[in-house]
Amino acid sequence: MTTTTLQQPGTPAEHEQHPKHNLTGFIIFLCSESVIFLAFFSGYALLKTSALNWLPDGVDGLEWRMPLVNTIVLVSSSGTIALAEHFKNRENMLLFRGFWLMSMAMGAYFLYGQAVEWSGLQFGFTSGTFGGTFYLLTGFHGLHVATGILLMGLMLIKSFIPGNYSGGEQGVQATSLFWHFVDVIWIILFLLIYVWQ
Amino acid sequence: MTSSSTRSINTPAVVGLSVWVGVMVLISNWMGQQAHRWLPVQASTAAPLVDDLFSFETAIGTFVFLGVVSVMAWVMLFNRAEKYDDSDAVPIEGNTKLEVIWTAIPFVLVMGIAFWTIRASEELGTLGPMEHIHPRNPVEEVGGYTGDRLPKEQVEVIARQWSWEFRYPGSNVSSTELHLAVDQPVTFRLVSEDVLHGFYIPAFRVKQDVVPGRAIDFNVTPTREGVYRLRDSQFSGTWFAANQSDVVVESAEEHQAWLEQASRAPLQPGLSRAVSEYATRQARSNPGWATVPPAPPPQVNVPGSSSQPHQA
Amino acid sequence: MTIATFPPEPKPEPGWGRYFSFCTDAKVIGIQYIVTAFFFFLIGGLLAMVIRGELITPESDLVDRAVYNGIYTMHGTIMLFLFTFPVLNGLNNLLIPTMIGAPDMAFPRLNAVAFWLVPIFGFLLMASFFVPGGPAYSGWWSYPPVSIQNPLGNLINGQGMWITAVALSGVSSIMGAINFVTTILRMRAPGMTLFRMPVFCWTALAAQSLQLIGLPALTGGAIMLLMDLTFGTSFYRPEGGGDPVLYQHFFWFYSHPAVYVIILPVFGIFSELFPVYSRKPLFGYVYVALASFIIVGLGLIVWVHHMFPSGVAQWMRNLFMVTTMLIAVPTGVKVFAWLGTLWGGKLRLTTPMLFCLGGLFNFVFAGITGIMLATVPVDIHVSNTYFVVGHFHYVIYGAAVMGIFAAIYHWFPKFIGRMPYEGLGKLHFLLTFVGANLNFLPMHPLGLMGMPRRVSSYDPEFTFWNVVASLGAFLLGVSIIPFLLNMLSAWIRGPKATHNPWNAIGLEWLLPSPPPEDNFGEDVPTVISRPYGYGTGQPLVEHQDEIERRLELQEAAA
């Protein structure tokens, strides 16, 4: 929610705009945002290491193959979004839109995969601290993926405004930064939840 | 303080300053001694250690505070602008030597206090509170004690909303009044049935949160006979303030006699002010803001009395 | 509901309307913040009067016990989240752009959104008084399991509203922090390097960095608490394997730094005002500025000192004790720098100066009790007693709120364009200083004797000091009357202020009073020297004479 506010230009009528500052502000926001994840991660680690019986009855570990596919898709989308940005800087709008759309699709696939995984699980978020932290971490991250896709959609629409990106649009830069951030968080999450069992 | 930066030595100033520092040292020393009087009676081995540390800190603190306030008083008395004087003072922008000095002095002081404290804590650890935290109900364990100080008695302390129950498993006694033998190390095993509580006996200078889901072992040696108060120190809901109990420290013989007498007494409801107050409250037509109902009073051999005089 | 937060009887004078609108001018937002904050200060203060009324006798007789618990919880919450943080953000809004010569904040709309969240979560918190079961009652820490007990079992309950309000307050503060940090980093006047920046901006930068690092942890912890309360998860629920102590870590990881978020800007205010009223440069400017960031670094690694009796290992207690103690060093650097500034100065004991001196006095006292609290064995005895309550009211009321009063008296002419009255101001100071010491000093002997905090009744041996404290509190309640009178009458018909009534040095004093909407507009002066050049004869900016002459001509013409 803060993200979108930051992306919108200020009221043009009264104020001189300082578009240069948007990226600064956004980076500060991301640094701050990462602390929430840090809090959740350390909570997860602490609860896990001190638990007597961590897994709820009848659950013996998480399936990791499908999440691994998901992970590969999400991490590669970091590459495609970088490519898209590269082509935007070359002012090749066609390839920019292509790769941009592809990143969106990969993000959407990730969300779909997660939904499938959730629906097949034996435990809910009230199943002890394991269930709670699992859904909290993956859910909160999923929310960020969804936000990222929305932002990308917004930037895609904006790219059709003639000449919009000629002055160097920071929205694209910020969105792709956000996307990389979401990816890095996922890698840590994957290691914590699926690899460390 | 700043006068040390003047180039030529100003003898009257140096003498005056030295005299004043001497006076401040005397006052600080006196305050340090006074500090003992602000604390409750000392009734455990932990108390003298805590009190000496506090007294030492009071002395240092008084000195620092007086030093700062003296400078403030001085400038307010002697460095006031004349009524219609709009001019600026002599611009001194800083002095690196002074900066180094007043970084170093507090550093040395606080590290000195920290050193003293760590040593005191270590001593406290062997004499009194040394918490052993483990998940509730695993194998029994009393570790960390040198053989001769191994506490003879173990008292199980059960905290509830809002009452304290003390169980003496060795003698098969339970009570809502804590009885201890003087000069006899005792281990408390603190458990809570609902929320956080705090096990606090001011006369013993000890305090430990009681955390639900954990059993915390906690050791004390009472050193003075008398009646003291045990107060809940971690907010636990509506009747938190009333969640208190008496601590009776008695001679070893009296304690033994009490245990024996108690073990023969029939079980009856223990003290719980919350239960009676709750009843009156709910009888009102509009009981007011919501509250968790109190747990029923524990069934104990000795309820104790709620009106005996206590010393701290 | 917000309408009521502004001064009564808004005259149809032009310009008042903007204080009620979604205006994006930082100076308007600043005043909106400050006025809203003082509205809540009165409510929080009124609750404090009820607390002290209850505690003037040992029995629980004035209010029901459940009501007492709700009241002290709401007192702490309102005072911190609806008074202190908003009032400081108000000062940030007024002072940062004008002090660094920026036309406005970097993100004016974000700024307005951040402000308007305050009345929204304020309303939410106030509304919790009226839901069935009453407001949150588990203290401003909201430690589980008490905070997730939810006696009535309703979905909408005081505690849930409390958590939501605190989370919204966090969102608002994060928005503010992003704005302040970006503005300070990116929008300074030409020539204003970091080491030519006023100390207030340094401390604001330091404090807001703490917000950015600390707040998300609290937000994360609060989300988990809300889920435990509402959806039956068991992050902190021992029955489900959760850990109540985990919450304490989240809470204090933010809430300890929060106390430096409060005091750092006040250090900034002291550093601005002592030079003006002693006519000397700030002693050791660079050290004072840098010490702020040392406090930030240390402030982030001391939080366990609030949990010494909670069940943490001895090595952790020792480690966190040492880091806590170290904070005395950079803080001492500041205190001694202020004394160095005063030394040999030409002091003027105006109202703002008196508030600064009184605040410094109280601060040093509170710092020393803080050091006592940091030493583990002493803290074990006095933790969760009135000694702690005394310590923090000395810092918060005795130092921070007094510093805020100093700032208001000092900058009122600049931003309102009218002069406050000295006589009323000095009366306000006297009542505040005496009242605060009478109120909060007796709390220390009470704590040492073993009186726990958060109690609605106490043993009779504590009566004497409680009566003294309550009388002091009522005096403190009275002290606010001359302040309100002063502010209202000066605002309505105080004498017109010139652009620089205190003869102070700083970019904000090179603007007309009140400054135009975009401050310097296109002609931002170029800064050529360090701040606080009192007595050095060096101008602060290029063409300073010209700028001042123009301002004087304007004032003469008006």
Ligand code: HEA
């Ligand atoms: C603005 C707010 C503010 C500030 C600035 C401080 C400053 C300090 N505080 Fe305080 N504190 C609070 C607000 C604040 N505190 C609050 C609100 C609580 C309780 C919350 C709650 O429980 O509800 C609390 C509680 C609290 C505790 C927990 C007590 C407990 O619950 O058991 C501790 C323990 O270490 C502590 C310590 C300190 C220390 C060491 C400082 C230091 O920063 C002080 C440093 C300053 C000085 C030391 C004075 C100046 C220095 C010199 C003149 C140099 C020479 C000095 C020496 C050599 C000593 N504080």
Ligand code: HEA
């Ligand atoms: C900024 C922070 C701040 C401020 C300014 C204050 C100000 C005051 N506080 Fe508070 N206090 C806290 C923060 C603050 N407090 C916190 C965080 C807690 C801990 C809560 C917890 O444990 O969870 C606490 C707890 C606390 C307690 C302990 C309660 C308990 O543990 O049981 C007490 C008891 O005396 C107290 C008293 C006071 C008093 C007398 C004032 C006085 O200074 C107030 C002076 C009041 C005024 C100047 C305004 C007077 C108004 C009127 C007379 C009425 C007019 C009203 C209208 C017109 C609407 N406070």
Ligand code: CUA
């Ligand atoms: Cu108003 Cu920019």
Ligand SMILES: [Cu+2]
């Ligand atoms: Cu702290």
